Amino acid sequence: MRRTPINKQYAAIFIFAVTYLVVGWFVQNSYYQLMMTLVLIWAAVGVSWNTLSGYSGMISFGHAAFFGLGGYTTTIAFVTFGITPWIGIPLGVVVGVIAGVLIGLPTFRLRGHYFALAMLAYPLAMLYVFEWMGYQEVPLPMMRDAPAFYAEFDDPRVYMVLALVLLIVCMIAALHVERSRFGMSLMAIKQNEPAAAAAGIDALRWKMLAMVLSAAMGAAAGGLYVMVLLVVTPQTMFGALVSAQALIMALFGGVGIFWGPVIGAAVLVPLAETLNAHLGSVLPGIQGVVYGVAIIIITLLAPEGIYWRVRDFWAARRPAPVPAMPQAPVSRSVAEAINVAPITEPSECKRVPDGGNALLRLDRVTRAFGGLKAVDDVTLNIRAGAIHGIIGPNGAGKTTLFNVVNGFLGADSGSISLAGSELVGLKPHEVCRLGIGRTFQVIRAFPRMSVLENVIVGAFVGARTDTQAQRLAMEALDRVGLADERAHAIAGGLTTKQLRLMELARALAPRPKLLLLDETLAGLAHDALDDILATLRRINRDGVTIAIIEHTMHAMMKLVDEFSVLDHGKLIAGGAPAKVVKDPAVIEAYLGRKWMERAKDSVA
Amino acid sequence: MESLKWLTVDFFQALSAGLLVGGTYGLMCVGLGIIFGVMRVVNFAQGDFMMLGMYVTYYLVTFFGIQTLFGPYIGPIVGAALAGPVVFVVGWLVHKFLLSRVTGARVISAEAEGHYTQIIMTLGVALVLANGGLILFGSVPLSVRTPLSSESWEISMIFLNQARAVAFVLAIIAALGLYTFLTGTNLGKALRAAADNPTAAAYVGINVDRAHRIAFALGVGITAIAGGLIASSQSFQPYIGFDFVIVMYAGVVLGGMGSILGAFWGGLTIGLVQQMSTLILPYQLQNTAIFVVFLLIVFFKPQGMFGRVWERT
Numbered sequence: 001m002r003r004t005p006i007n008k009q010y011a012a013i014f015i016f017a018v019t020y021l022v023v024g025w026f027v028q029n030s031y032y033q034l035m036m037t038l039v040l041i042w043a044a045v046g047v048s049w050n051t052l053s054g055y056s057g058m059i060s061f062g063h064a065a066f067f068g069l070g071g072y073t074t075t076i077a078f079v080t081f082g083i084t085p086w087i088g089i090p091l092g093v094v095v096g097v098i099a100g101v102l103i104g105l106p107t108f109r110l111r112g113h114y115f116a117l118a119m120l121a122y123p124l125a126m127l128y129v130f131e132w133m134g135y136q137e138v139p140l141p142m143m144r145d146a147p148a149f150y151a152e153f154d155d156p157r158v159y160m161v162l163a164l165v166l167l168i169v170c171m172i173a174a175l176h177v178e179r180s181r182f183g184m185s186l187m188a189i190k191q192n193e194p195a196a197a198a199a200g201i202d203a204l205r206w207k208m209l210a211m212v213l214s215a216a217m218g219a220a221a222g223g224l225y226v227m228v229l230l231v232v233t234p235q236t237m238f239g240a241l242v243s244a245q246a247l248i249m250a251l252f253g254g255v256g257i258f259w260g261p262v263i264g265a266a267v268l269v270p271l272a273e274t275l276n277a278h279l280g281s282v283l284p285g286i287q288g289v290v291y292g293v294a295i296i297i298i299t300l301l302a303p304e305g306i307y308w309r310v311r312d313f314w315a316a317r318r319p320a321p322v323p324a325m326p327q328a329p330v331s332r333s334v335a336e337a338i339n340v341a342p343i344t345e346p347s348e349c350k351r352v353p354d355g356g357n358a359l360l361r362l363d364r365v366t367r368a369f370g371g372l373k374a375v376d377d378v379t380l381n382i383r384a385g386a387i388h389g390i391i392g393p394n395g396a397g398k399t400t401l402f403n404v405v406n407g408f409l410g411a412d413s414g415s416i417s418l419a420g421s422e423l424v425g426l427k428p429h430e431v432c433r434l435g436i437g438r439t440f441q442v443i444r445a446f447p448r449m450s451v452l453e454n455v456i457v458g459a460f461v462g463a464r465t466d467t468q469a470q471r472l473a474m475e476a477l478d479r480v481g482l483a484d485e486r487a488h489a490i491a492g493g494l495t496t497k498q499l500r501l502m503e504l505a506r507a508l509a510p511r512p513k514l515l516l517l518d519e520t521l522a523g524l525a526h527d528a529l530d531d532i533l534a535t536l537r538r539i540n541r542d543g544v545t546i547a548i549i550e551h552t553m554h555a556m557m558k559l560v561d562e563f564s565v566l567d568h569g570k571l572i573a574g575g576a577p578a579k580v581v582k583d584p585a586v587i588e589a590y591l592g593r594k595w596m597e598r599a600k601d602s603v604a
Numbered sequence: 605m606e607s608l609k610w611l612t613v614d615f616f617q618a619l620s621a622g623l624l625v626g627g628t629y630g631l632m633c634v635g636l637g638i639i640f641g642v643m644r645v646v647n648f649a650q651g652d653f654m655m656l657g658m659y660v661t662y663y664l665v666t667f668f669g670i671q672t673l674f675g676p677y678i679g680p681i682v683g684a685a686l687a688g689p690v691v692f693v694v695g696w697l698v699h700k701f702l703l704s705r706v707t708g709a710r711v712i713s714a715e716a717e718g719h720y721t722q723i724i725m726t727l728g729v730a731l732v733l734a735n736g737g738l739i740l741f742g743s744v745p746l747s748v749r750t751p752l753s754s755e756s757w758e759i760s761m762i763f764l765n766q767a768r769a770v771a772f773v774l775a776i777i778a779a780l781g782l783y784t785f786l787t788g789t790n791l792g793k794a795l796r797a798a799a800d801n802p803t804a805a806a807y808v809g810i811n812v813d814r815a816h817r818i819a820f821a822l823g824v825g826i827t828a829i830a831g832g833l834i835a836s837s838q839s840f841q842p843y844i845g846f847d848f849v850i851v852m853y854a855g856v857v858l859g860g861m862g863s864i865l866g867a868f869w870g871g872l873t874i875g876l877v878q879q880m881s882t883l884i885l886p887y888q889l890q891n892t893a894i895f896v897v898f899l900l901i902v903f904f905k906p907q908g909m910f911g912r913v914w915e916r917t
Contacts, residue, residue, distance in 0.1 A: 114902045120648075128889055132886055244731060293732060
């Protein structure tokens, strides 16, 4: 995905704001002035929805909760305590943010349908509470003495300006989310959450931040809405239609891009309002029908929204621009030029039989699923600098072992330590932070990001700034040999070999001490296999310890320094390759008798 | 002593009301349970199909002469029963022309992406139905009148609303009939198989797209019958659907996703929760109580009481 430079986006936002302002200033009809204000408010609500659901993929059907809390806080502060909306709206934002945290904490444990349904329940529950508290219909009092102090203006255009300011703030915030590790982390979570976690991304933290930001935007929009309408009812603030509108603006205009909701609101709000004005008396529900039909049509014709459809259309019309490489062709010298610390200690302990000290220690690790012990009392050490092969028949517990090490699964008992620090009980992103990268048996890419972006996501954990992450990513791509124009290709279109290399680069990017590779060679052609073996050896020579699960024995014999053999969750053998393959237990459980016959010449 | 007695009476009053309401909720949930189970789609329009069932019952009874034909006692029941097939057809068409474009076997595997569009689509259908209902039927609350609505049986100081009691009995009968269909016929077995494991069902040769269409139409039809039964003891307006979506999902999730029998018990429990909550909470908050219970269920026991653990690995 090639992106418009951020300066151009700022310019576009500026032009949009000025144009809107100029047009709005000359509109005389107060009804159209109100409509222009409502477009901006609903666009802001849509941006709010997009900030959580568009980027992270956690679909919210309950954004009315934040909108309503913002609106009601402003109203109650004003009506009950005489606090001006100038303070009331920020108060509403605070309440919205607190609600966001309280809602997020339990609800982010849910996925898919359950998240969506739970989100639907919050505003509806609040609706009844506010009705019960006697806030059925609260008009805002007129303050004739100091109208400006109480944010009451005769000129409706003032409200339009206020709404424009709010929307611009929301848009700029969203733009920065999109362009930073915040947005990229959310998009990675959306596309493949386990991969994001293994790449060191603290999913809960980013989702929570998105929820908080989204809630703040929604609450501010709700407060402003109240100022404009001067009356609140639970239905207009917490009703299901509000939540639906938030989502429809974004989906109609474009998901995951801050222009989307703006486009959606600019098309749908005037359409619905105009129809309502002309036909509302005859057809009272016409507004809702418009939104319903709009969303049905858009899901059928352009499920990602208008923005993406138009963009694809333009991209197809224009000849593809020559990929403008931000970096010069990367080579060793470039890696040095961009000030990458030299990769330390080319491993001396290579092929040293027993002298190396253990980087990863597993001590009596057990993990059971019900009655089945997938990993059963396994004790093994992986020496620093080694390539350690883990073999065994299908279902032996090899992948489970990796899952326990990197924190996807907890260990029932036992201890795992990396260079002395305990790993049991840590979450995957914490394990990654300590220096363990991993790849997956079934490739887990972020399919709609470019190769470079995939790797940058992996680099965040090892980088303080986003530029540093970019540098680490280029370095990692260079190490696997993908640092050319392929770095800008979309991951979804890569070959298996390229995907394997990309996953490898993603795991390498934060410069881990240990790589866990789960069947990296699976599904590769012969020549591709040799390439990857060479890459693995080079990475290892540069000082990265590797643990690899693999079935291709002849490749493993060439690659590894040491084997651990698992069967039914138990470690049945371990040691140097030549010794292990002659072990009768290993032959019995895994290799088979024929293997010995065939391998005799090549191994000996 | 006197107050304790009244407390006991109140308790049993709420308990019996909960059971009676819960019976129809149970039937409603079975309808949703079939759809959620087979299609794995959050159907936001389910409540609006129920609303449709209420209005269809109302118009059948009043304008189409069912009342005059069958009398004030039987008429509403016949109306509710006929609302089922009418809404079944509507559901069939909605699935054929809208949902099948974005659902089906193809998207079951594409977990996130597929569901995303399906859920959004049902939301659009819900908006069109609710607001289209407003245009067609008006916003004045209606109810299907039967002499039973204002009659009660009194059993040792506990009042049982006759309309609700009749609805309860009929809901049980309908649920049993459905159960017989699902366990006794090949089509029913295929549906249950598809609900239990859609992928495996496809492997053993069940036409999953067809199963989806039948499940969707059947599901909304059954919920419409439940709606028609409630219509004689509860007033309704076109926006009633959204409240019931949560009621239904609470029941279905409580019963365990994929378990159609469980959905009935889940709905019954939700009816009890709703009525019993009035013992300690203000009347207006009874739906809030349901939402809270629903949230507690999804947080602590998302697999429900009868369902299997449903988790991707």
